[in-house]
Amino acid sequence: xxxxxxxxxxxxxxxxxxxxxxxxxxxVIAFEDIxxxxxxxxxxxxxxxxxxxxxxxxxxxxxxxxxxxxxxxRIAAERAGGDYRLIFNTGExxxxxxxxxxxxxxxxxxxxxSLA
Ligand code: 5GP
Numbered sequence: 001x002x003x004x005x006x007x008x009x010x011x012x013x014x015x016x017x018x019x020x021x022x023x024x025x026x027x028v029i030a031f032e033d034i035x036x037x038x039x040x041x042x043x044x045x046x047x048x049x050x051x052x053x054x055x056x057x058x059x060x061x062x063x064x065x066x067x068x069x070x071x072x073x074r075i076a077a078e079r080a081g082g083d084y085r086l087i088f089n090t091g092e093x094x095x096x097x098x099x100x101x102x103x104x105x106x107x108x109x110x111x112x113x114s115l116a
Contacts, residue, residue: 006049007100013047027064028071030105037116039108040079044072045100052099054088072105080107087116 011017012031019031022042033041046064051057057065069086076084084107089096095116104116 008098009043009045009100009102010049013045023071023075025067025071028067030071030075033104033116038085038106038110040076040084040106041116042072042075042105044068044075044103044105049100051101053090053096053101054103055090057101068101068103072103075105076107083107085110089116 008017012019013029019034021029021031023030023044027047028044029047030042030044033043046057046061046068048064051060054065057068072086073082073084076082084105087104087106088101089104106116
């Protein structure tokens, strides 16, 4: 894969671009969204670049999807008492802008909507 084809999140995984990393396992990384839309807004991302969206990930590696959810729920438990919203924007018309699968974990006061 050429440099220009690599996703911004792959560059965060490889530490080429800085991010505020809040959790990491062998297969998953979680970091603060650069433009937070809620008091807690963390992105949970499989390190592999193989999947563009959650549909592809669910079909190919459901255990990795479960790990993404588990990491997200742990962050919400630590930072917001366990209540949270988990969003996978899937496809351009649904608002997806980075085509490296990621879960938005939104928590805190979500009374004003806070859709990522
Ligand atoms: P999407 O719209 O694809 O569901 O979400 C992409 C998210 O990535 C957006 O919420 C956006 O703010 C975030 N984002 C884009 N570029 C960067 C970056 O370089 N660093 C971080 N930490 N977040 C980013």
